[in-house]
Amino acid sequence: MIRIKIAVCIKQVPGTTEIKIDPETNTLVRQGIENIINPFDTYAVEEAVSLKERLDADESFEEEVEVVAVSMGPPQAEEILKEAISVGADKAVLLSDRAFAGADTWATAATISLALEKLGDVKLAVFGKQTLDGDTGQVGPELAHRMNMPFVGYVSAVEEISGNSIKVKKLAEENYEIVQVRLPAAISVLKDINSPRVPSLRGKMKAKKEEIPLWTAKELKADPDEVGLAGSYTQVVKIFTPEMVHDVKMIEGSPEEMVEELFGKLKELNIV
Amino acid sequence: MDIRVNNSTCTGCGLCRSACLYDAIEIKDTKAVINDSCVFCGACIDACKYGSIDITGQAEEKDFSDYSGVLVYIETHGRIIADVGLELVSKGRKLADDLGVTLSAAAIGSGIAENAEIVFAYGADQLYLADDPVFENNIDDIYSKVLVQIIGRHKPEIVLAGATAFGRTLIPKAAAILKTGLTADCTGLAIDSQKKILLQTRPTFGGNILATIITRNARPQMATVRPHVMEKEKINDIPSDIKDRVARIEIDSKKFKSRYKLLGTETEKGEKINITDYDVIVSGGRGMGGGERFELLRELARALGGVVGASRAAVDSGWISYPHQVGQTGKTVNPKIYIACGISGAIQHLAGMQTSDMIIAVNRDADAPIFRVANYGLVGDLFQIVPMLIKRIKEGKPLVPGKS
Numbered sequence: 001m002i003r004i005k006i007a008v009c010i011k012q013v014p015g016t017t018e019i020k021i022d023p024e025t026n027t028l029v030r031q032g033i034e035n036i037i038n039p040f041d042t043y044a045v046e047e048a049v050s051l052k053e054r055l056d057a058d059e060s061f062e063e064e065v066e067v068v069a070v071s072m073g074p075p076q077a078e079e080i081l082k083e084a085i086s087v088g089a090d091k092a093v094l095l096s097d098r099a100f101a102g103a104d105t106w107a108t109a110a111t112i113s114l115a116l117e118k119l120g121d122v123k124l125a126v127f128g129k130q131t132l133d134g135d136t137g138q139v140g141p142e143l144a145h146r147m148n149m150p151f152v153g154y155v156s157a158v159e160e161i162s163g164n165s166i167k168v169k170k171l172a173e174e175n176y177e178i179v180q181v182r183l184p185a186a187i188s189v190l191k192d193i194n195s196p197r198v199p200s201l202r203g204k205m206k207a208k209k210e211e212i213p214l215w216t217a218k219e220l221k222a223d224p225d226e227v228g229l230a231g232s233y234t235q236v237v238k239i240f241t242p243e244m245v246h247d248v249k250m251i252e253g254s255p256e257e258m259v260e261e262l263f264g265k266l267k268e269l270n271i272v
Numbered sequence: 273m274d275i276r277v278n279n280s281t282c283t284g285c286g287l288c289r290s291a292c293l294y295d296a297i298e299i300k301d302t303k304a305v306i307n308d309s310c311v312f313c314g315a316c317i318d319a320c321k322y323g324s325i326d327i328t329g330q331a332e333e334k335d336f337s338d339y340s341g342v343l344v345y346i347e348t349h350g351r352i353i354a355d356v357g358l359e360l361v362s363k364g365r366k367l368a369d370d371l372g373v374t375l376s377a378a379a380i381g382s383g384i385a386e387n388a389e390i391v392f393a394y395g396a397d398q399l400y401l402a403d404d405p406v407f408e409n410n411i412d413d414i415y416s417k418v419l420v421q422i423i424g425r426h427k428p429e430i431v432l433a434g435a436t437a438f439g440r441t442l443i444p445k446a447a448a449i450l451k452t453g454l455t456a457d458c459t460g461l462a463i464d465s466q467k468k469i470l471l472q473t474r475p476t477f478g479g480n481i482l483a484t485i486i487t488r489n490a491r492p493q494m495a496t497v498r499p500h501v502m503e504k505e506k507i508n509d510i511p512s513d514i515k516d517r518v519a520r521i522e523i524d525s526k527k528f529k530s531r532y533k534l535l536g537t538e539t540e541k542g543e544k545i546n547i548t549d550y551d552v553i554v555s556g557g558r559g560m561g562g563g564e565r566f567e568l569l570r571e572l573a574r575a576l577g578g579v580v581g582a583s584r585a586a587v588d589s590g591w592i593s594y595p596h597q598v599g600q601t602g603k604t605v606n607p608k609i610y611i612a613c614g615i616s617g618a619i620q621h622l623a624g625m626q627t628s629d630m631i632i633a634v635n636r637d638a639d640a641p642i643f644r645v646a647n648y649g650l651v652g653d654l655f656q657i658v659p660m661l662i663k664r665i666k667e668g669k670p671l672v673p674g675k676s
Contacts, residue, residue: 014477040601074307074308074309075308096308097308098308100308101308101309101310101311101312102310102311102312103311104453105444105454105456106447106448106453106454109448129601130601132478132601133476133477133478134476135456135457135475135476135478135600135601136456136457137440137444137456138440138444138454138456140444141412141440141441141444141445141448142444142445142447142448144445145444145445145448145449146448150413150531150532151412151441151445152441152532153437153440153441154437156594167535169538171437171594171595172410172437172438172537173349173354173436173437173438173546174349174539174546175537175538175539176537176538176539177534177536177537177538178534178535178536178537178538179532179533179534179535180532180533180535181531181532181533182531190594191587191588191594192593192594229311229312232453233451233452233453233454233487233488233489233490234453234454234455234472234485234486234487234488235312235313235485235486235488236311236313236314236483236484236485237313237314237471237484237485237486238483238484239293239313239315239476239481239482239483239484240481240482240484241480241481241482242475242479242480242481242482247647248633248643248644248645248646248647248648248649249647249648249649250643250648250649250650250651251648251649251650252651255652255653255656255657255660256660256671256672257671257672258650258652258657259657259660259661259664259671260664260670260671260672262632262648262650262661263661263664263665263671265632265648266576266609266665269608269609269630271551271552271576271577271608271609272575272576272665
């Protein structure tokens, strides 16, 4: 039987956006921060699994579909791959090597594209809209270009999928567009595309037992100049805390008095 | 490239570990050990009092002297020139002046020639114009072809573009074809006066921390900026003699075949979707407590000629749809008036609205962080205050005798 793959590309991120720099010591406050799966990626995993289920239920579609979760990161990123397996991914692979460190979005796309090529038969690559820490949303389109696939971002519904094309509804500036592309392709999904399922008992058991292969630069036959910091075109040179302005005027009194004063302010501004 | 700790001078004091944003340093046997999470940001090198940490093997500086000028991509929606392009022309003018180079704009679309001339009112020296029916719809693969062609021919050292839904697909693709770096969602752009390079500052970790990024070993230096982050500044009327400042790109439509089939569009029912177009935004957060209660905010927004926004908490709870979301992971807005109702003010929300001209916050909790960025704060029950305000606007009758 022919087998095709849906790859879902996920990232482990700090489980908070509330990381702070201590103003006294100018050092990072890191107490109690744990790493989690990038929340946007949970929708990508769910979409990949539900697309597999849709194709499996489609009698005209004969190929066997396999969902593979892929992540690049330190060894502990294995946890989020197990999480993906617990909610329905068939297998997972972790890309981890000292040589991948310091990668910007371009070098990350390079590394993941090597992995998808090594997996072979990837018909669809699914990404979350963006990550919680980096927030760029660039890896998807950059990877698609490297692999010569079309990329459709901000997908809010997959209307149709077959063995050779996908039709989606995507968010544009002022409306939604219905777009069709041929497979293989890459997409990024919005949060309103689905509601991620909770892991089943069977899923949890499978995740626990699953041995997740770790692919290093050597396994990927990565050119050292193409990955990690060496393969990056951008580099962080400075980090600092933004300054906050603080000149609030509290409007006080009874609700009537507050609203009256606020109304006065709006009137001054010619809004009412 | 590698980062090394000199064990003979390292005292294991841990300053480097505290300075590291990425959990990349551990102290083992009173020595700092750098692990795989390191991104070579150099924060530890600055923090170390003993000069014990060193990045080695920095790649050699390449010669980019044949790249010159600043280019701004002008996004169009139909025949309309999106404001974000003009905001970036204004910013680009300053960068070009700092560098002493020319500022050009690249507009791509169908039937846009006349409207695109507006770039000259905002300080552009030149306009590259790709105006052809093949660009009827904003489709990234064919747009990227012509944009890359313009960049390849004219070799600007800096390229700026809007971080819109379209820009965030088009520009990464263009950067990938050009094999150069791209920094998304910059909030600050400046020229390093010594090195003459672009310093690209953007929020990271949800907006609590800013990172300054440079593009090394590749050109152009490319950056996207969200709409409404930079200010557009008209500096003159469109001059009458601009003909030789407009370069039309010849389009051979056979070479612009798209892999995308656009089958149609859909608009969200009943509600305006692009909240950034409005002067007044009335936003609701967790304190709203339910989707049906947003009707109250819609009523206030209507009375003020505005639109309804929301915090991530409200969108995540399913009370209102994602296009209304304001914040780091939603839209960046800067209306004349932003009214935050029942929004505590998580940093990721503040990142998307703190540049509004005037912020009014209504919250029950006097300690809510939203009050730190607000101009006016009202501590109280929004379900009492908002209906009262609507009534005051609609009926025009003072609530307190002898006032207003």
